[in-house]
Amino acid sequence: MPAFRYKAKNAEGQSVEGVIEASDERTAAVDLRQKGYYILSICKLHGYPRTSIARSKSMFDVFCRWFYNPIFGGATVAQLAFFYRQLASMIRAGIPLVQTMSSLRTRAGNRRLRKIANETMEYLRQGGRLSESLSRYPWMFSEMQIHLLRAGEEAGTLDHMVERIADMLDREVRLRQRLRLATLYPKILVLAVIFIPAFPVLIFQGPQAYFNKTIANIIPVALYLAVIWVLYRILYQFFSFRCLIDHLKLCLPGIGKIVRSACHARFYRVLAAMVAAGVPLSQGLKFASDSSGNSVIGSRLKKAIPNIERGHSLTDSLAETRVLPTVAIEMLSTGEQTGSVDSMLDKVAEYTENDLETVTAQTTIVLGVILLLGIAAYVGKVVVTFYLAQYGKLVNQSW
Numbered sequence: 451m452p453a454f455r456y457k458a459k460n461a462e463g464q465s466v467e468g469v470i471e472a473s474d475e476r477t478a479a480v481d482l483r484q485k486g487y488y489i490l491s492i493c494k495l496h497g498y499p500r501t502s503i504a505r506s507k508s509m510f511d512v513f514c515r516w517f518y519n520p521i522f523g524g525a526t527v528a529q530l531a532f533f534y535r536q537l538a539s540m541i542r543a544g545i546p547l548v549q550t551m552s553s554l555r556t557r558a559g560n561r562r563l564r565k566i567a568n569e570t571m572e573y574l575r576q577g578g579r580l581s582e583s584l585s586r587y588p589w590m591f592s593e594m595q596i597h598l599l600r601a602g603e604e605a606g607t608l609d610h611m612v613e614r615i616a617d618m619l620d621r622e623v624r625l626r627q628r629l630r631l632a633t634l635y636p637k638i639l640v641l642a643v644i645f646i647p648a649f650p651v652l653i654f655q656g657p658q659a660y661f662n663k664t665i666a667n668i669i670p671v672a673l674y675l676a677v678i679w680v681l682y683r684i685l686y687q688f689f690s691f692r693c694l695i696d697h698l699k700l701c702l703p704g705i706g707k708i709v710r711s712a713c714h715a716r717f718y719r720v721l722a723a724m725v726a727a728g729v730p731l732s733q734g735l736k737f738a739s740d741s742s743g744n745s746v747i748g749s750r751l752k753k754a755i756p757n758i759e760r761g762h763s764l765t766d767s768l769a770e771t772r773v774l775p776t777v778a779i780e781m782l783s784t785g786e787q788t789g790s791v792d793s794m795l796d797k798v799a800e801y802t803e804n805d806l807e808t809v810t811a812q813t814t815i816v817l818g819v820i821l822l823l824g825i826a827a828y829v830g831k832v833v834v835t836f837y838l839a840q841y842g843k844l845v846n847q848s849w
Contacts, residue, residue, distance in 0.1 A: 455493055457491045536558075593740055707809055753771050
């Protein structure tokens with residue numbers, strides 16, 4: 451019989467590792483849950499890949515797992531938000547999860563989401579959990595979402611957790627829409643700089659010369675950027691590369707503050723959801739740190755876990771990490787004193803998100819002005835070059 455190595459948490463929140471024999475991974479997971487364990491990971495021994503992230507020995511599946519799916523297998527944030535919103539509505543209405551997935555496999559707004567809903571329906575029919583099923587698609591569902599789903603399943607508040615995920619995704623959609631709107635004018639200016647200065651070529655030399663002057667010069671740059679983007683998506687699956695990128699994000703002037711505020715807000719939201727679900731504080735802090743969206747910030751926040759396990763307060767433990775701003779620590783201290791940590795965390799998250807929107811708007815305006823000045827300098831260079839060329843022709847003709 452196959453053997454599976456597992457990592458889990460027992461009823462007291464202590465880490466447990468071991469090996470269990472079962473016919474397949476689902477049976478092993480069921481046996482561990484019956485023992486009261488909260489499963490963190492299961493992998494088959496003897497070098498077999500983890501089915502929880504949909505690995506397979508065939509070359510085609512390996513290609514899909516590491517190359518195709520990270521690049522083309524995802525969905526937009528708006529599509530994911532709609533998926534979770536429908537899921538929460540049907541769970542709250544009392545519809546069983548199998549029937550819910552049966553409905554979503556035809557109603558989801560993305561073809562890949564419909565396929566996942568169909569596979570999840572079959573997984574649930576065989577006794578699996580929703581979080582376990584969705585964790586097989588890491589290119590579609592983030593760790594934060596999986597952690598929240600697991601917490602909801604353990605606490606019996608799955609509908610509330612799914613609703614929280616949908617709310618967070620909706621806020622992200624609104625933020626992205628504001629960014630697109632704020633950067634629309636600079637984008638139009640960039641296109642104008644690319645195509646408008648070459649109009650004399652179109653008029654006097656024809657479409658072919660205009661194409662060579664504009665689009666033909668853009669194609670190599672576009673291909674170069676596409677290759678960089680593909681390599682980035684592939685390499686971002688490896689932890690060491692993610693750590694490097696996350697560190698660089700925090701070091702960028704202006705951008706670093708935005709990234710830091712976004713990670714803090716996500717941490718507050720996830721921790722509030724974990725506390726509200728009754729998850730042990732140390733375990734909830736670990737999940738929230740992993741879900742912050744930045745490995746550097748997450749690793750520093752995890753340093754508070756040993757202090758919490760020794761009985762220190764959440765406020766003191768987080769203050770020692772020197773990651774969160776003083777205002778957030780003070781608000782969290784008030785929440786601990788009044789016994790409303792989860793609601794105070796939500797208020798801190800809302801405060802941070804409002805501040806994030808302000809900083810993002812200011813940074814976008816500054817970047818837009820810099821881009822506008824750069825475009826003006828380019829246009830000035832084109833004009834000066836044109837008149838110098840004409841002046842040179844006149845001088846040559848006079849001689």
